[in-house]
Amino acid sequence: MGNIKIEENKICPKCGKTEGQNNFGFNRSGTQRCRCKECGCTYTLEPKRRAYPEEVRGLAIKEFYAGVSGRGVGKIHGMSGSNVYNWIKKNRSGVDK
Ligand SMILES: [Zn+2]
Known part of the structure; x- marks a missing residue:
C-alpha cells in the first residue's frame, strides 16, 4: 500500500501513463529526461516556456x-x-x- 510514487507533471507522451515515469538523466540543455516504464520511450520534461520565443x-x-x-x-x-x-x-x- 502506498508503494507507488506518482510524480506530478510526468506523463508519457506516447502512452499517457503517469505511473512508472522515471528520471533518466538530463539532456544537453539541462532539461530533465524521463523514461516510461510502460512503453520504454524516453522524453524530456519541458520547463514552462514563453508562448513565443x-x-x-x-x-x-x-x-x-x-x-x-x-x-x-x-x-x-x-x-x-x-x-x-x-x-x-x-x-x-x-x-x-
Ligand atoms: Zn509510455
Whole structure:
C-alpha cells in the first residue's frame, strides 16, 4: 500500500501513463529526461516556456514597423493580432529610441 510514487507533471507522451515515469538523466540543455516504464520511450520534461520565443517577437515587431498591420503580423506567425499589439505596446514603453 502506498508503494507507488506518482510524480506530478510526468506523463508519457506516447502512452499517457503517469505511473512508472522515471528520471533518466538530463539532456544537453539541462532539461530533465524521463523514461516510461510502460512503453520504454524516453522524453524530456519541458520547463514552462514563453508562448513565443524572443526571435518571433522581434520579427513581429519589425514587421509591424515595416508596415504590416497587427492582424497581418498575427496571421504570419499564427497568433492573435491583439497579442502583436501587446508586444508593440510593451516595446514602445520599454525601449524608447
Ligand atoms: Zn509510455
